[in-house]
Amino acid sequence: MSERAVGHDGMSGRAVGHGARWVRTAHAEWTKLRTLHSTWWFLAALVLTMVAVSALTTGTLRAGDCAALRTCEEDTVKLSLTGVWVAQAVALLFGALAVSSEYGTGTIRTTLTAIPSRWRMLAAKAVVVGGLVAAAAAVGVFGSLYAGRELVLAAGFTPAAGYPAIGLGDGPTLRAAAGSFLYVVLVALLGLGLGTALRDTAGALTAGFLLLYGFPLVAALLTDPDWVEAAQRIAPASAGLSVLATRNLDALPIGPWAGLGVAAAWAGALLVVGWGVLRGRDV
Amino acid sequence: MTTTQTPPAPPNPPVAPYRSTVVPPGRDGFPQLLRAEWTKLRTVRRWNLTLLGAVLLTILISLFAASSGKVETSGEKRGPAPTGPGGIQILDSFRYVHRSLPGDGTLTVRVDRLVGQGETRLSGWAKAGLLLKKSTAQGAPYAAVMVTPGHGVRFQHDFVHDTAGSEGDGVATARWLRLVRDGTRITGYESADGSGWQRVGSADVPGLDGTVQAGLFVTSPMVTRMERSFGAVSVDSRPARATAEFGQVAVSGTQGDWRHTGVGGRLPAGAGESEGAGTSTGTGGAFTVTGSGDIAPAVQDMDLGATSLSGTQLGLVLIAALGALFVTAEYRRGMIRTTFAASPRRGRVLVAKAAVVGAVTFVAGLVASVVSFVIGQPMLRANGHKPPQFAELHFTDGPVLRAVAGSGVLLALIAVLALGLGALLRRTAPAIATVVVLFVAPLVLVSILPLGLSRFLQQVTPVAGFAIQETRTRYGHVDSLCLPEDGCYPQGPWLGLGMLALYVAVVLALAVWRVRRRDV
Numbered sequence: 001m002s003e004r005a006v007g008h009d010g011m012s013g014r015a016v017g018h019g020a021r022w023v024r025t026a027h028a029e030w031t032k033l034r035t036l037h038s039t040w041w042f043l044a045a046l047v048l049t050m051v052a053v054s055a056l057t058t059g060t061l062r063a064g065d066c067a068a069l070r071t072c073e074e075d076t077v078k079l080s081l082t083g084v085w086v087a088q089a090v091a092l093l094f095g096a097l098a099v100s101s102e103y104g105t106g107t108i109r110t111t112l113t114a115i116p117s118r119w120r121m122l123a124a125k126a127v128v129v130g131g132l133v134a135a136a137a138a139v140g141v142f143g144s145l146y147a148g149r150e151l152v153l154a155a156g157f158t159p160a161a162g163y164p165a166i167g168l169g170d171g172p173t174l175r176a177a178a179g180s181f182l183y184v185v186l187v188a189l190l191g192l193g194l195g196t197a198l199r200d201t202a203g204a205l206t207a208g209f210l211l212l213y214g215f216p217l218v219a220a221l222l223t224d225p226d227w228v229e230a231a232q233r234i235a236p237a238s239a240g241l242s243v244l245a246t247r248n249l250d251a252l253p254i255g256p257w258a259g260l261g262v263a264a265a266w267a268g269a270l271l272v273v274g275w276g277v278l279r280g281r282d283v
Numbered sequence: 284m285t286t287t288q289t290p291p292a293p294p295n296p297p298v299a300p301y302r303s304t305v306v307p308p309g310r311d312g313f314p315q316l317l318r319a320e321w322t323k324l325r326t327v328r329r330w331n332l333t334l335l336g337a338v339l340l341t342i343l344i345s346l347f348a349a350s351s352g353k354v355e356t357s358g359e360k361r362g363p364a365p366t367g368p369g370g371i372q373i374l375d376s377f378r379y380v381h382r383s384l385p386g387d388g389t390l391t392v393r394v395d396r397l398v399g400q401g402e403t404r405l406s407g408w409a410k411a412g413l414l415l416k417k418s419t420a421q422g423a424p425y426a427a428v429m430v431t432p433g434h435g436v437r438f439q440h441d442f443v444h445d446t447a448g449s450e451g452d453g454v455a456t457a458r459w460l461r462l463v464r465d466g467t468r469i470t471g472y473e474s475a476d477g478s479g480w481q482r483v484g485s486a487d488v489p490g491l492d493g494t495v496q497a498g499l500f501v502t503s504p505m506v507t508r509m510e511r512s513f514g515a516v517s518v519d520s521r522p523a524r525a526t527a528e529f530g531q532v533a534v535s536g537t538q539g540d541w542r543h544t545g546v547g548g549r550l551p552a553g554a555g556e557s558e559g560a561g562t563s564t565g566t567g568g569a570f571t572v573t574g575s576g577d578i579a580p581a582v583q584d585m586d587l588g589a590t591s592l593s594g595t596q597l598g599l600v601l602i603a604a605l606g607a608l609f610v611t612a613e614y615r616r617g618m619i620r621t622t623f624a625a626s627p628r629r630g631r632v633l634v635a636k637a638a639v640v641g642a643v644t645f646v647a648g649l650v651a652s653v654v655s656f657v658i659g660q661p662m663l664r665a666n667g668h669k670p671p672q673f674a675e676l677h678f679t680d681g682p683v684l685r686a687v688a689g690s691g692v693l694l695a696l697i698a699v700l701a702l703g704l705g706a707l708l709r710r711t712a713p714a715i716a717t718v719v720v721l722f723v724a725p726l727v728l729v730s731i732l733p734l735g736l737s738r739f740l741q742q743v744t745p746v747a748g749f750a751i752q753e754t755r756t757r758y759g760h761v762d763s764l765c766l767p768e769d770g771c772y773p774q775g776p777w778l779g780l781g782m783l784a785l786y787v788a789v790v791l792a793l794a795v796w797r798v799r800r801r802d803v
Contacts, residue, residue, distance in 0.1 A: 060736040074733075082732065086724050093716050104615070201712045206604045209715070213723040214597045220730055220768065221348035221593045237727075 025115050025124040032107075033098065033128055042097075043136040046090040046184070050140035054083035055147040061155040076157060077166055077176050077246040080148020084180045084241065087140060088187045088212055091133050095191025096204040098129045099274075103199040108283050118278045122196060126271065129192055130185050137184035141177050172246035179243030179260050186240065186260075187212065190267040196274030211266070212237045229253045236266040316626055316635040324609065324639055333605045334643065337694075338651040341598030345655035348593045349662040365421035365547070367442040367580070368490060371756075372674055374504075375421040375442075376547030376576025379414065380563050381498025384464065388536025390415075390497055391461045392529050393477065394430050399503070400524035400573060407433020408762055409503035410578065411527035413462040415469060416496050421547045424490025425578070427500065428460050428471030428483055436460070437760065438471035438484030442580050445760040446484030448473050457530075464536075467491050477531070497537055501527045501563075501574035507764065526573040533568075547576055580756070582763045587668055588676050588686045588754025589770045591659030592652050595690050595752070596726055600719060602644050602694050606701030607714035609640050614709045619803050630795040633706055637791055640702055641695040648694030652687045682754040689751030689780060696748060696780075696787045697722065703790035706798055721745050729767035737767040742774050745786045750779025 033039045058080050102108040115121045149166040166173055190211075194204040215235035222228045232238040232253035240263030243256040254262065302308060309315065324330060367373040390413045399405035412429030426440035428448075436448030436458065448471075459474035470485040503525035543563045563572040610633075613619040626632050660676060669675065676683050697718065705714040725746040729737040741747060750772030757763065757775070765771040772779050 057732060057736060060733060060739075062735075079733075082728070085728060086720060089716055089720050089724065093712055097712055202604050202608055202715060205712055205715045205719075206600055209600050209719040209723060210597065213719065213727050214600060216727050217596050217723065218344060218347065220727070221344070221590070221596075222351040224351050227351050 022120065025120050026127055028114065029124045029128040033132065039132070042090060042094040043132060046087050046133065046136040047140040047143065049090055050083035050087035051143040051147060052083065053086045054080055054144035055151060057082040058148045058151040061152060075245060075247045076148065076152045077173050078244045080152065080166065081141065081144055081176060081180050081244050083140065083144050084184060084244065088184060088237065091184045091188040092191040092208045092212060093205065094133060095129055095188035096195035096208060097201060098125055098192055098195065100195040100199060100201040100204050104201060112283055119275060122275055122278060126189055126192055129188055133188040134181070134185050137181045141181050145177055175256060176244050176246055179256060182260060183240045183243060183263055186263045186267040190236065190270050193267060193270030193274040197270065197277045234262065236263045239263060311626065313631065313635065316631060317639060320635050320639040324643060330605055330608065333601050334647050337598045337601035338647050340601060341594035341651035342655050344594030344597045345591055345659050346662060349591050349659035350666065367422045368424055371443065372581040373422060373442045374577040374579050374581050377500045377502035377578055378563055378572050378574030379419060379498055379500050379544045379546050380541055380570055380572055381496040381544065382534065382537040382541055383494055383539050384415070384497040384537050385494045386536055387464050387466065388497065388534065389461065389463045391459070391533040392499060393457050393459050393531040395457045395528040395530050397430060397432060397525060397527045400526055404506060405432050405525055406504045406506050406523055406762065407431065408760065409525040411501045411525065412460050414498060414500040415462060415464060415491055417490050419496060419544045419546050424488055426469035426486060426488050426491060428462050428473065430458050430460065436473045436483055439760065440469065440486045440488050442578065443758060444486065448483035449481070497534065499529050499570055499572055501525055501572040502576045502578060503574065504577035504762065507762065522575050524573055524575045526571065529570045529572065531568060532570065579761045580758055582761055583673065583755055584769060586753055586755050586770050587663055587673060588683055589752040591656050591663060592686060592690050592752050594655055595652065595693060598651060599694060599697050599722055602698050603701040603718035604715050605644070606640055606698035607705035607711055607718065609636060610702055610705040611709060611711040611714060623803055629798045633795050633798055637699045637702055641699045644698040645691045645695035649688065649691035652690035656687050676754060682756065685776060686752045686754050689776065692780065693748050693751055696783050700745065700787045700790055703787065703794040706794035738773050741767055741772050745783045747772065747774065747779040748783030750774060751776045
C-alpha cells in the first residue's frame with residue numbers, strides 16, 4: 001500500500017521522494033551491517049583467506065617444475081589467484097548471513113515493518129552486501145596478484161629466464177583480476193539469494209557449498225570427458241572461475257567472460273527465487 | 284564494631300535435595316546420557332531428513348559417477364591379460380636365456396653393464412639378473428635375483444614379493460649374483476667381487492617343483508613422463524629397452540643347450556605396445572641380452588571401488604551440517620542450559636553427543652556405501668569396466684571391505700569433527716563453513732594445483748581420510764603415477780584415516796576443554 005504513496009521521514013514528517021527513499025533504505029541496511037562486529041571479521045577473513053591461500057599456493061612454485069620456462073604452461077596469474085577458490089566460501093557465508101541471521105533473530109519482522117516494500121529491502125541488501133564484498137574483494141585480488149608477482153619472480157620465473165612477469169596492467173591479467181573481483185561479488189549475491197529463499201543459515205550454507213564445491217566435484221567424478229565439460233560449463237564455480245585463466249584459453253570448458261556470465265546467471269536466478277519467496281510468503 | 288555474644292552462625296545445614304515422592308529417582312549415568320542425546324537426535328524431524336538426504340545424495344552421486352563413463356575398447360582385439368599366482372593381473376615380458384634344471388642347482392653370474400637402448404632413458408626398475416621359472420609361459424611361478432639402476436639389488440618372486448638387497452651404486456660397477464635352488468627353497472645372493480657372498484633373500488616357492496627353467500633375464504618397464512599443469516595431464520609412456528652384458532656365467536645342475544626366448548611377445552591391454560622379446564647373443568660364459576617389458580603386478584589407472592563410493596565426497600556436506608547443528612541448535616535455542624542443568628558434567632555431555640552422532644552417521648554412511656558399491660559395480664561393468672582390462676571387485680575382498688566400512692567411519696569422523704567445531708564456535712554458520720573449507724575445498728583444489736602442493740594437501744588436510752576408499756593394491760616395487768585426480772593418496776589408506784582421526788581427536792578435546800571452562 002505504501003509502495004506508491006509518498007513516504008514520510010520519521011523524524012520531521014517531511015514527505016520524501018522516490019530517490020531519497022531508496023537512499024534511506026540502503027542507509028538502514030548499511031547501518032545494520034556496519035554495527036555488527038561479524039561484518040568486519042568476515043570482510044577481514046575474505047581478504048586474508050584470499051591473499052594467504054594465494055600466496056601459500058604460489059609459494060610452492062619452483063622453476064624446476066617446468067622443463068623449459070619458455071614452453072612452460074604454468075599459468076602464474078591463475079595460480080596467484082587460487083585464493084578465490086577458498087575466499088568464495090567467506091563471500092557466500094557473508095551474503096547468506098546478511099538475511100538468514102535476520103530470520104534467526106526475528107529482526108526481519110522489524111525490518112519489513114520499517115520497509116514494507118520487500119523488493120526495495122532485498123535490493124538495498126544486495127547493494128550494501130555487494131558493495132562491502134566488492135571493497136574487500138578488490139583488496140584481496142590486488143594483494144594476491146601483488147604477492148603472486150613477487151613470489152613468481154622469486155621462484156625463478158624471471159623475464160631473464162624467458163618468462164614474462166605478471167604485469168598488473170596486461171590485458172589478460174586485468175581480465176583475470178576484474179573477473180575474480182566480480183566473481184566474488186556474484187557469489188555473495190548468490191548467498192544472499194539462497195538465504196532469502198531458504199530463510200535458514202544452515203540450509204542456505206549447505207545448499208551454497210554443494211553448488212559451489214559439490215558441482216565441480218561431481219564434474220571431476222565423471223569419466224566421460226564430454227560430460228565433464230558439460231558439467232563444468234554449467235557449474236557456477238568452474239564456469240565462473242574460468243575467468244582466472246590467462247593462458248591456454250582453448251583448453252577452458254567455457255570462455256572467460258561467458259563463464260562469468262554463467263555465474264551471474266546463477267546469482268541472478270537465485271536472487272529472483274529469493275525475491276519470489278520473500279514476496280509470496282509470510283515472514 | 285560491637286562484639287556480640289551470639290555464637291557464630293552455624294554453617295549452612297545440609298539441605299536435602301528435593302526428591303519427588305511420586306517418580307523414582309532417575310539415574311545419572313553415561314547410558315542415560317546417551318539415551319537422552321539419542322532421543323534428541325531421533326525426534327527432530329529436520330535432522331532425520333538431513334540424514335536421509337545424506338544417504339540418498341551419497342548413493343545418487345556414486346551411481347552417477349559409476350554410470351557416466353564408458354570404456355571404449357579400441358578396434359584391435361587383445362588377448363586376455365596374463366594372471367599370476369593368486370589370480371592377480373600381471374605383466375610378464377622379458378628376454379630369457381635359459382636351460383632346464385631338473386633338480387637342485389646353482390647359477391652364478393657377473394652383471395657387467397646394464398644400459399638403456401635408444402633415445403629413452405632407462406627406468407629405475409629395469410631388471411637384469413638370474414631367474415628360475417617353472418616354464419616360459421606368462422604367469423608361471425618364478426624367483427629371481429637382479430640388479431636395477433635405481434633400486435639396488437632385489438630378490439623377487441611370484442610378482443608381488445620383493446626383498447631389497449644392498450643399495451650399492453646402481454649399475455655403475457659390475458655386480459655378482461647367485462641363485463641357489465634347494466627343492467622349492469630358492470635363495471638369492473649378491474657379491475661385489477665374486478668371493479664374499481651376502482644373502483639377499485630366500486623364499487619357498489611351491490610352484491617351482493620338478494624341472495624348471497634357469498637362466499639370465501633382462502627387461503625394462505615403460506618409461507613414463509608426465510606433465511601436469513592445471514588439470515591438464517599429459518602422460519607419455521614409451522617402451523624402453525635395456526641391454527645387459529653378463530660375464531662369468533657358471534651353472535651347475537642344468538641340462539641341455541642355452542635357449543633364447545622372448546617371454547610375453549606383447550604386453551597386455553592398457554600398457555601400450557611393446558615387444559617383450561629382445562635379442563640375445565653369446566654362448567658359454569658371456570652373454571649380451573636386450574629386453575623390454577616388466578615382471579610385476581599390473582597397476583590399474585582407475586580405482587573402481589573408490590569410483591563407486593565417490594558420493595561420499597558430497598554426502599559429507601550434509602553430514603557435517605547435521606554434526607554441527609546437533610550442538611549449535613542447542614546453543615541457539617537455549618536448550619543447552621537445560622541439557623547442562625540436567626547433566627552438569629559438560630565434557631561427558633559432549634562425549635555422549637559425539638558417540639551418538641558418530642554411531643548414527645556411521646550406520647547411515649555404511650548403508651550408503653554398501654548400496655553404492657552393490658549397485659555401482661554392475662553399472663561399471665556394464666559400461667565396460669570389466670576383465671580383462673579391469674579386475675573384478677568382490678564385496679568380500681579385503682580392500683573392498685576396508686573401503687566400504689571405511690566410508691562409514693569417514694562420515695562418522697566428519698560428523699564428530701563438525702560437532703566439535705560447533706561446540707567450539709557455538710554458531711552454525713562458521714562451523715559448517717569450516718568443515719566444508721577443510722574438506723571440500725582441498726578435494727576440488729587437488730586436481731588443479733601443482734602436483735607437489737596437491738600431494739601435500741592430501742597428506743596434511745583432513746581430506747587424507749578419503750585414502751581409506753582406495754581399493755587398489757599398491758606395490759613398492761612398481762612405479763605408478765599416483766595422481767590426485769585418480770584418487771590416489773600417497774600415504775596409503777590407514778595413515779590417511781589416522782590423520783583425519785587425529786584432527787577429530789584434537790578438535791573434540793579442545794571442544795571439551797572449552798565447554799567446561801566457558802559459561803553457557
